[in-house]
Structure formats: structure tokens, C-alpha cells
Amino acid sequence: MQRARCYLLGEQAVVLELxxxxxxxxxxxxxxxxQHLQQHQQVAEVIPGMNNITLLLRDPQQSALDAVEQLQRWxxxxxxxxATSRLVEIPVIYGxxxxxxxxxxxxxxxxTPQQVVELHSSIDYVVYFIGFQPxxxxxxxxxxxxHTPRRAEPRLSVPAGSVGIGGSQTGxxxxxxxxxxxxxxxxxxxxxxxxxQPPTLLRPGDSVRFVPQKEGIC
Amino acid sequence: MLRILRAGxxxxxxxxxxxxxxxxxxxxGGVLDLPAMRTxxxxxxxxxxxxxxxxxxxxxxxxFMRDGWFALTGAACNAELDDKPxxxxxxxxxxxxxxxxLSMPLHGMRSYLAIHGGxxxxxxxxSLSTDLKAGFGxxxxxxxxDGDRLPLGKPTQIFxxxxxxxxxxxxxxxxxxxxxxxxxxxxxxxQAFWRTPWMLSPQxxxxxxxxxxxxxxxxxxxxxxxxxxxxxxxxxxxxxQPIVLMADAQTTGGYPRIACVIxxxxxxxxxxxxxxxxxxxxxxxxVAMQARMHQRRALEHMAWGLANEN
Numbered sequence: 439m440q441r442a443r444c445y446l447l448g449e450q451a452v453v454l455e456l457x458x459x460x461x462x463x464x465x466x467x468x469x470x471x472x473q474h475l476q477q478h479q480q481v482a483e484v485i486p487g488m489n490n491i492t493l494l495l496r497d498p499q500q501s502a503l504d505a506v507e508q509l510q511r512w513x514x515x516x517x518x519x520x521a522t523s524r525l526v527e528i529p530v531i532y533g534x535x536x537x538x539x540x541x542x543x544x545x546x547x548x549x550t551p552q553q554v555v556e557l558h559s560s561i562d563y564v565v566y567f568i569g570f571q572p573x574x575x576x577x578x579x580x581x582x583x584x585h586t587p588r589r590a591e592p593r594l595s596v597p598a599g600s601v602g603i604g605g606s607q608t609g610x611x612x613x614x615x616x617x618x619x620x621x622x623x624x625x626x627x628x629x630x631x632x633x634x635q636p637p638t639l640l641r642p643g644d645s646v647r648f649v650p651q652k653e654g655i656c
Numbered sequence: 657m658l659r660i661l662r663a664g665x666x667x668x669x670x671x672x673x674x675x676x677x678x679x680x681x682x683x684x685g686g687v688l689d690l691p692a693m694r695t696x697x698x699x700x701x702x703x704x705x706x707x708x709x710x711x712x713x714x715x716x717x718x719x720f721m722r723d724g725w726f727a728l729t730g731a732a733c734n735a736e737l738d739d740k741p742x743x744x745x746x747x748x749x750x751x752x753x754x755x756x757x758l759s760m761p762l763h764g765m766r767s768y769l770a771i772h773g774g775x776x777x778x779x780x781x782x783s784l785s786t787d788l789k790a791g792f793g794x795x796x797x798x799x800x801x802d803g804d805r806l807p808l809g810k811p812t813q814i815f816x817x818x819x820x821x822x823x824x825x826x827x828x829x830x831x832x833x834x835x836x837x838x839x840x841x842x843x844x845x846x847q848a849f850w851r852t853p854w855m856l857s858p859q860x861x862x863x864x865x866x867x868x869x870x871x872x873x874x875x876x877x878x879x880x881x882x883x884x885x886x887x888x889x890x891x892x893x894x895x896x897q898p899i900v901l902m903a904d905a906q907t908t909g910g911y912p913r914i915a916c917v918i919x920x921x922x923x924x925x926x927x928x929x930x931x932x933x934x935x936x937x938x939x940x941x942x943v944a945m946q947a948r949m950h951q952r953r954a955l956e957h958m959a960w961g962l963a964n965e966n
Contacts (some may be wrong), residue, residue: 445836448916449944451886485678485884487908492884499945569882569908572681572790613790632780632792638680
């Protein structure tokens with residue numbers, strides 16, 4: 439079994455961190471453990487991360503000292519959650535105003551913009567976890583050829599719905615925010631709506647496919 | 657109804673936060689000074705975690721549109737109800753039409769206004785806290801503006817007299833536990849972390865307190881994978897200048913964690929002004945637990961005293 443390091447973060451959180459590399463298999467166990475521990479009375483909150491999981495204890499006074507061993511045990515007993523694999527299609531307008539960095543990514547990869555769009559939209563990405571912003575998916579599966587360094591100067595505001603690449607990751611910004619990713623396009627789909635249940639479009643385990651729209655490059 | 661005549665710099669509706677949503681990327685939020693919020697609520701007979709107004713650096717004015725009781729806690733403002741002085745840490749009566757004015761505090765940064773009966777605003781995702789970054793919750797997902805009219809809840813009990821409590825004190829000596837990456841920092845950086853009077857940068861906000869001082873050098877360039885974050889975590893980005901995460905911090909991140917402020921001391925940061933120094937004191941897990949218990953007991957004691965006053 440993959441080795442894990444467990445430790446306290448402050449006095450009210452406990453973290454389990456797996457040894458690299460990241461694999462879908464161990465991430466599936468993290469989803470399983472997240473689901474299982476959410477119901478646990480000692481646990482106030484669970485935050486799955488990339489190859490790690492953080493628990494907030496409901497009553498650190500009672501449980502912090504044992505929490506490290508306890509979490510290790512829970513991990514060993516945990517099972518992979520083969521999430522009922524949903525495929526979520528995200529329509530994307532690639533290029534032009536919606537994707538001002540498409541050309542940059544194409545030049546970096548030695549491809550044409552059309553080839554970048556074709557490659558980026560040909561893969562079923564997996565949502566590893568949601569974090570950073572409400573509904574922001576950390577997606578696994580970007581083709582090596584599309585890995586592109588972040589912009590030297592981050593934009594002061596990236597519009598909501600922007601689809602981009604930052605290093606080896608691709609993702610979608612649910613809200614307008616400052617950001618350094620290379621922007622390929624934009625989706626009109628809302629990833630976060632606090633008035634809906636659930637408030638986020640995506641959840642860990644979902645497959646995501648980007649579908650080029652005819653208003654953009656395709 | 658509470659009519660806002662002058663909203664001030666950054667007045668928001670906040671409660672104890674939106675828990676249980678971090679795995680959807682939604683920050684916990686809520687007041688930065690929890691004991692001050694709870695004290696204000698206890699004084700006016702509300703549930704301790706009810707919503708209050710968090711007022712930054714005073715400069716606030718509001719008219720009460722009904723009779724009632726209110727309490728002001730936190731930063732020591734020169735506050736007045738019409739032309740009578742208002743003490744912080746007291747429950748006071750107010751008549752319809754009276755105007756509460758807060759000027760710049762002499763000491764501290766954030767004041768909390770609780771009103772008996774609370775605010776009659778619908779919770780979103782289980783909380784009345786304002787998420788300014790995502791633009792939802794609280795009052796229309798934003799800071800209050802001049803002219804806003806906030807509906808108030810119905811009073812549930814009758815108070816006969818004023819009452820005051822001794823508020824929790826605050827200072828700038830903040831206890832912290834070494835973080836998971838503490839040992840990756842050079843010995844000099846570790847010492848500098850505990851010895852430096854860190855200046856609170858003007859770029860600090862409800863997401864994070866940015867500190868200025870000597871650059872802290874980490875001896876490895878190992879990249880961390882994104883992990884869960886909680887308020888109190890002290891991150892060190894590549895420029896070596898630490899950031900203490902506050903209530904509105906993002907839910908996950910990947911910077912090394914040199915320390916974590918203990919829960920019982922987090923509220924003190926809410927009251928430190930931009931440009932003022934902060935000292936970190938290394939503490940142990942048992943001390944953190946004890947501080948936590950002391951703080952809880954102090955508030956329980958306060959609640960008991962107020963419940964038995966009449």
C-alpha cells in the first residue's frame with residue numbers, strides 16, 4: 439500500500455498526505471474516505487486535496503491527541519469510491535476574445551490553434567477535487583503537449599467561465615478573479631450558484647469533456 | 657429595521673461562518689473576532705453565533721427604526737447614541753429614531769454591533785456571513801452601502817436594565833504551533849520567524865494578513881500538492897514573506913506552512929491595525945488546548961453571569 443504521512447495542522451485539523459506520485463486509484467480512496475468521514479461525529483469538516491485529505495475536528499480537546507493514529511487507521515480501512523461516473527459536457531467558445539492566449543499555447547506546443555482546440559477537447563478529464571474557489575475543479579488528464587507555463591504577469595481580472603492552462607493543469611474559473619493561467623476559451627455554463635442545491639456543477643469523480651462551440655475556433 | 661446612514665469602509669453582515677462547504681471550494685468566512693461577536697450576542701440575549709455587523713475602523717452611522725436593545729463590542733470606538741456616549745461591552749436601550757454613530761476607534765480595528773432579535777435576513781448555505789469574493793450571503797453578497805435598510809428580527813425577551821461585561825483583552829503576542837513544513841526552513845528562518853516583529857502590510861484583508869520582515873528561506877524547492885487550508889495557517893510563498901490565512905481564505909493551496917496560529921489567539925489578529933507589529937510565540941499542543949478551554953470557560957462564565965442577572 440502507498441505510504442502515508444499523518445500529522446496535526448494547528449490543534450484542530452489533522453492531515454493525511456500520501457507519498458507521490460498522484461494516481462487516480464489513490465484519489466478514488468480519498469473520495470471514499472471523504473464520503474465516509476463526513477458522517478463521523480468527531481469530524482466537523484473534510485477537505486480532500488490532491489493526494490491528501492484534511493479533517494477538521496469537532497472537539498479537538500477530546501480527539502486531537504488520538505486523531506493522527508485514528509486517521510491512519512481510517513485510511514487503511516478505507517475503500518476506493520468508484521464515483522458513479524457522470525460525464526459533464528462543458529460547451530467552450532475557444533479563441534479570439536474568449537481565449538486570448540490560444541495562440542501562445544499553440545506556439546509553445548508547436549501546433550496550430552485548431553490542433554490545440556482539437557487536442558484539448560478530445561480528452562475526458564477527471565475532477566480530482568474542488569478547491570481554491572467555489573466550484574473550481576482540479577482536473578487531471580491534460581495532454582503533455584499542452585503543458586504551458588503560467589503568464590509572467592498575471593491578469594488583474596480573468597472573466598468568470600474562462601477555460602485555461604496553468605503548467606500541467608487545465609481548469610475553469612467559476613468567478614472573475616486575478617489569475618496567471620493561459621486562457622484558451624470561455625464557457626457560458628455557471629460552475630457555482632449558491633442558490634441551487636448542490637451549489638456547484640461539478641463534484642470529485644466527474645468526467646469533464648470540453649465541447650467546442652461554433653462561435654469560436656473549432 | 658436599521659437604516660444605514662454612513663456605511664463606513666467595509667461593514668458586512670457576518671456570523672460564525674459557513675461550515676461544511678469547504679470541499680465545494682466555499683470559504684468558511686464569518687467574523688474575524690469570534691469572542692467579540694459572541695460577547696455582543698450574549699449581552700443582547702441572542703444565540704452566541706447569531707449574525708452581527710462587523711464594522712472596520714468605525715466611521716459608521718445608523719438609525720434605529722424601532723425600539724430595542726443593542727451592544728457594541730470589539731475595537732474601542734468613540735461611539736454615541738444621539739449625543740450620549742456608548743460604552744463598548746454594554747447592553748444599552750435604544751428608541752425608534754435614535755442614531756448610533758461610531759467614529760475612528762482609538763484602539764483596535766473591528767467593532768461588532770449586535771441587536772436584540774438579530775437580523776431578519778435569509779441564510780444562504782446555512783449562514784448569514786457575507787462572502788465578498790464570491791458575492792453571495794449576508795446583505796446582497798456585498799459590503800453595506802449608505803441607504804441600506806436591514807430588517808431586524810423580533811425581540812424575544814424583555815430587558816429591564818443595562819448590563820456590562822468585561823471583554824476579552826487583546827494584544828499582539830500571538831501563540832502559534834510549528835507547521836508541517838517548519839523543518840524545511842533554514843535554522844535562521846525558524847529563529848527569525850519567532851523573533852521578528854512582523855509588520856502588518858496594508859495589503860492585508862479578510863482573506864489573509866500579509867506580513868513584512870526578513871525573507872524566510874526554505875531549504876528545499878519541493879513543490880507541494882494542493883492541500884486543505886484553515887484560518888490561522890501561516891504560509892510562506894516564494895518571496896519569503898509570510899501570510900496568515902484569515903476567515904475568507906481560499907479552501908486549498910500549495911504554499912509551505914511554517915506555523916499555525918492557535919485557535920484561541922486568532923481573534924487578536926482581527927484587532928491589529930495595518931502597520932502595527934505582530935510577534936509570534938512558539939507554543940505546545942497542551943498549551944493550545946488549555947488556551948482553548950480557558951477561552952471557552954470565559955465565555956461560558958459571561959453567559960452564566962448574564963443569564964442570572966435579573
